[in-house]
Amino acid sequence: MNLILILTGVLLNAIAQLVLKKGMSIIGVVQVDIPSIITMIMKAATNVYIYLGLLCYVLSFVVWLMVLSRSEVSYAYPFLSIGYIIAAFVGYFYFGESMGLYKLSGIALICIGVFLLYRS
Structure with missing residues (x-):
């Protein structure tokens, strides 16, 4: 049950980022003034x-x-990094953002780290 809650929180957080990105794409670039x-x-x-x-x-x-x-926060908090994976792939497929070797390597490292964390 804890893992389901963690993943739900992570998914909601990632969706929030992506929907806000969509909203800001409509609004446009904002200058700092x-x-x-x-x-x-x-x-x-x-x-x-x-x-x-x-x-x-x-x-x-x-x-x-x-x-x-x-x-434990030391168990739950690292799962937030799954949001980076979701955002990277949605950014690539939906927003047309780049997905190079370094991003893919970083995603692979995140996946390995989350897997090891889950196994602990």
């Missing part, structure tokens, strides 16, 4: 993807609190 940030906030206030991403974050947070009440 007050007028641009205010414009971004106004656009985000009407963007369904931003709201969906925030909802996923809140749900992820609630699930993670449940995880921390049941599991």
